[in-house]
Amino acid sequence: xxxxxxxxxxxxxxxxxxxxxxxxxxxxxxxxxxxxxxxxxxxxxxxxxxxxxxxxxxxxxxxxxxxxxxxxxxxxxxxxxxxxxxxxxxxxxxxxxxx
Amino acid sequence: xxxxxxxxxxxxxxxxxxxxxxxxxxxxxxxxxxxxxxxxxxxxxxxxxxxxxxxxxxxxxxxxxxxxxxxxxxxxxxxxxxxxxxxxxxxxxxxxxxxxxxxxxxxxxxxxxxxxxxxxxxxxxxxxxxxxxxxxxxxxxxxxxxxxxxxxxxxxxxxxxxxxxxxxxxxxxxxxxxxxxxxxxxxxxxxxxxxxxxxxxxxxxxxxxxxxxxxxxxxxxxxxxxxxxxxxxxxxxxxxxxxxxxxxxxxxxxxxxxxxxxxxxxxxxxxxxxxxxxxxxxxxxxxxxxxxxxxxxxxxxxxxxxxxxxxxxxxxxxxxxxxxxxxxxxxxxxxxxxxxxxxxxxxxxxxxxxxxxxxxxxxxxxxxxxxxxxxxxxxxxxxxxxxxxxxxxxxxxxxxxxxxxxxxxxxxxxxxxxxxxxxxxxxxxxxxxxxxxxxxxxxxxxxxxxxxxxxxxxxxxxxxxxxxxxxxxxxxxxxxxxxxxxxxxxxxxxxxxxxxxxxxxxxxxxxxxxxxxxxxxxxxxxxxxxxxxxxxxxxxxxxxxxxxxxxxxxxx
Ligand code: HEM
Ligand code: SF4
Numbered sequence: 001x002x003x004x005x006x007x008x009x010x011x012x013x014x015x016x017x018x019x020x021x022x023x024x025x026x027x028x029x030x031x032x033x034x035x036x037x038x039x040x041x042x043x044x045x046x047x048x049x050x051x052x053x054x055x056x057x058x059x060x061x062x063x064x065x066x067x068x069x070x071x072x073x074x075x076x077x078x079x080x081x082x083x084x085x086x087x088x089x090x091x092x093x094x095x096x097x098x099x
Numbered sequence: 100x101x102x103x104x105x106x107x108x109x110x111x112x113x114x115x116x117x118x119x120x121x122x123x124x125x126x127x128x129x130x131x132x133x134x135x136x137x138x139x140x141x142x143x144x145x146x147x148x149x150x151x152x153x154x155x156x157x158x159x160x161x162x163x164x165x166x167x168x169x170x171x172x173x174x175x176x177x178x179x180x181x182x183x184x185x186x187x188x189x190x191x192x193x194x195x196x197x198x199x200x201x202x203x204x205x206x207x208x209x210x211x212x213x214x215x216x217x218x219x220x221x222x223x224x225x226x227x228x229x230x231x232x233x234x235x236x237x238x239x240x241x242x243x244x245x246x247x248x249x250x251x252x253x254x255x256x257x258x259x260x261x262x263x264x265x266x267x268x269x270x271x272x273x274x275x276x277x278x279x280x281x282x283x284x285x286x287x288x289x290x291x292x293x294x295x296x297x298x299x300x301x302x303x304x305x306x307x308x309x310x311x312x313x314x315x316x317x318x319x320x321x322x323x324x325x326x327x328x329x330x331x332x333x334x335x336x337x338x339x340x341x342x343x344x345x346x347x348x349x350x351x352x353x354x355x356x357x358x359x360x361x362x363x364x365x366x367x368x369x370x371x372x373x374x375x376x377x378x379x380x381x382x383x384x385x386x387x388x389x390x391x392x393x394x395x396x397x398x399x400x401x402x403x404x405x406x407x408x409x410x411x412x413x414x415x416x417x418x419x420x421x422x423x424x425x426x427x428x429x430x431x432x433x434x435x436x437x438x439x440x441x442x443x444x445x446x447x448x449x450x451x452x453x454x455x456x457x458x459x460x461x462x463x464x465x466x467x468x469x470x471x472x473x474x475x476x477x478x479x480x481x482x483x484x485x486x487x488x489x490x491x492x493x494x495x496x497x498x499x500x501x502x503x504x505x506x507x508x509x510x511x512x513x514x515x516x517x518x519x520x521x522x523x524x525x526x527x528x529x530x531x532x533x534x535x536x537x538x539x540x541x542x543x544x545x546x547x548x549x550x551x552x553x554x555x556x557x558x559x560x561x562x563x564x565x566x567x568x569x570x571x572x573x574x575x576x577x578x579x580x581x582x583x584x585x586x587x588x589x590x591x592x593x594x595x596x597x598x599x600x601x602x603x604x605x606x607x608x609x610x611x612x613x614x615x616x617x618x619x620x621x622x623x624x625x626x627x628x629x630x631x632x633x634x635x636x637x638x639x640x641x642x643x644x645x646x647x648x649x650x651x652x653x654x655x
Pocket of ligand 1: 185191263566568
């Protein structure tokens with residue numbers, strides 16, 4: 001599936017498009033299909049997100065969203081070398097899927 | 100140390116106010132990201148993988164305790180309690196919020212610091228020898244010349260939109276501790292028949308097309324030194340390629356024109372500029388130089404030499420000489436120009452740690468030690484370590500005890516544990532692979548097996564992508580992270596050096612996965628240990644026996 005991610009304009013935090021807004025939890029990401037470009041343009045113009053882009057992901061049996069590329073996985077969780085600074089997603093899902 | 104005059108302070112304060120307004124307009128939606136990006140970048144604010152990142156300039160790596168304490172405060176107040184000291188002698192904060200950035204810059208300005216020209220296609224922070232002003236082997240202190248260049252290059256109206264970024268290093272000894280010839284311009288201050296002048300190298304760099312800068316002028320009289328630099332920049336600014344980002348660095352221009360033709364054009368421009376008169380008045384250099392006067396060193400009778408140190412601590416279990424303290428003294432101190440003193444390297448490379456990272460508490464410890472034991476002076480080293488430049492040998496036990504208690508006492512300068520690693524895929528949005536975990540695993544492995552001292556000087560450098568921020572081209576062993584069908588993969592290279600015996604490393608062959616490349620590092624060090632002759636460093640052995648034996652061991 002295709003999901004959207006970007007950084008929060010004020011804080012810089014990594015966020016994921018949940019269909020109505022931007023969430024800190026990757027599991028909230030929704031498949032945007034053909035609408036990606038339209039949502040990106042609208043949300044960026046509305047200053048709800050910075051530098052957003054679309055990326056590929058899969059959804060597993062338990063409903064977890066897993067970005068396909070390692071870069072987006074690291075974004076979803078935080079620096080792998082500072083797990084103490086993990087973003088909220090990692091506290092929920094653990095780290096075992098990062099690489 | 101240089102202190103801002105009223106012009107410097109007014110410029111920096113005005114910049115903070117300007118940025119505050121720009122950030123406000125961005126947050127209010129009056130500026131788009133496309134409009135705002137160049138503005139934030141010229142103030143050192145990047146957008147990285149997880150957050151905004153602020154890069155703060157530390158001119159020629161010199162700072163005092165008040166500034167270091169402020170860096171700690173900023174880490175606590177606006178970031179997450181730590182910072183990353185970089186190969187360009189700067190510091191980066193990884194979690195600065197856009198809404199806080201102007202406040203952070205305002206705090207920095209109170210201690211004469213800023214983030215101006217730490218990004219973008221301009222002349223970046225001038226780097227220098229970390230032992231400048233202290234090294235026994237320097238001709239003069241290079242920092243007054245670096246400071247003059249800083250003033251010349253700050254807000255230089257002609258050079259705010261260069262074809263690409265521009266990095267300058269200034270040193271003043273035969274030994275090169277600043278990777279001088281891997282800079283866009285490298286300057287070595289020299290003395291000929293008692294007269295001080297500057298030797299210029301141009302067109303070096305790392306990145307995807309690494310090049311060693313050729314010598315372009317053997318001697319420029321010191322009172323024409325800025326004029327000559329201006330001529331170098333002018334030719335580049337006029338003819339450097341703006342059509343292709345990957346060909347826009349001066350190294351490509353010098354390479355494509357040929358050094359001889361570049362030199363001819365620079366000399367022509369230089370002659371013209373001499374007739375115009377762009378050199379700052381000599382009094383300015385003299386004024387600057389006063390700030391770098393030698394500190395009031397104590398008489399040698401009030402200190403010890405290293406032998407006396409050893410006998411003084413003999414029998415004290417806290418200061419063992421075979422390992423611990425003694426090993427740190429042997430490994431991490433450097434000869435000083437004043438008798439009874441050394442420069443002491445503060446390792447930011449604990450085994451298994453993140454190269455170059457320091458917590459705010461550690462920064463405060465370092466600031467206090469600088470104040471008490473090093474005439475209030477500190478340096479950031481391009482090896483991502485810190486340095487107390489002027490420490491009395493008699494004070495070394497106290498200094499080391501404090502460092503060790505703060506987790507800063509590793510005795511590993513220039514060893515395989517002293518790894519340079521860029522932030523890589525843990526932080527950087529351009530990365531292909533993670534560099535830090537490799538550094539952690541390798542340093543841990545060598546520390547645990549106790550082979551670090553046995554292996555001796557071995558500079559291992561890791562970059563997470565071809566931009567080469569981790570200097571992998573210049574590593575005795577270099578590692579480059581690449582993307583292999585969405586998986587991290589690592590290319591190994593051997594034989595690079597950023598020192599006076601500069602060379603570019605060569606790739607061994609096919610890449611490895613993470614475990615594979617760690618095993619490969621072990622393999623090449625074993626080949627070295629088995630092949631070395633008396634006194635040979637890894638690099639010397641590699642140069643003598645060549646790539647083949649290493650390849651043979653790696654790929655069979
Ligand atoms: C994390 C954000 C960073 C970004 C986006 C970044 C970006 C880049 C890029 C694009 C280049 C290649 C320039 C070229 O070849 O034209 C480069 C080179 C370089 N960067 Fe970084 N870098 C980052 C962090 C760092 C850090 C943390 C250091 C120090 C540890 C550093 C030091 C250098 C050095 C020394 C070079 C190579 C020298 C040269 O300019 O040829 N950079 N960087
Ligand atoms: S070398 Fe590449 S991965 Fe490493 S910091 Fe530079 S741009 Fe990022």
